[in-house]
Amino acid sequence: MRDNAEDSATWHIVGIARYRNGDFRGAISALELAQQIGVSLRRQTTSGFFLAMAYWQLAKELEARMYLREAIEALGTDKGRPGFDLLPEIRTEAESLLKIGKAGTTGSHE
Numbered sequence: 001m002r003d004n005a006e007d008s009a010t011w012h013i014v015g016i017a018r019y020r021n022g023d024f025r026g027a028i029s030a031l032e033l034a035q036q037i038g039v040s041l042r043r044q045t046t047s048g049f050f051l052a053m054a055y056w057q058l059a060k061e062l063e064a065r066m067y068l069r070e071a072i073e074a075l076g077t078d079k080g081r082p083g084f085d086l087l088p089e090i091r092t093e094a095e096s097l098l099k100i101g102k103a104g105t106t107g108s109h110e
Contacts, residue, residue: 008037024054045074049094056098
């Protein structure tokens with residue numbers, strides 16, 4: 001039997017894959033399960049960006065903005081650690097989808 005860290009990492013990867021394949025509900029389930037099991041700060045931040053995008057795709061703006069805000073805050077606390085180099089790209093993707101600019105202005109869901 002695998003330990004929780006391995007299970008969490010697996011669900012994290014499954015969630016991202018589901019999002020990339022357009023299964024937004026499946027992505028949310030997998031990513032939230034990974035977070036419940038316990039993930040590293042890097043995975044929690046990555047999951048937050050993908051959860052924000054998945055909720056946005058399902059027109060759940062409040063949840064999307066909450067996860068995006070939490071991910072941005074987590075990213076700001078630990079930028080220099082290994083594995084954080086791709087997070088700015090994922091952040092940009094999430095902000096673009098949610099139509100949030102550098103100044104924090106927001107657009108409505110289309």
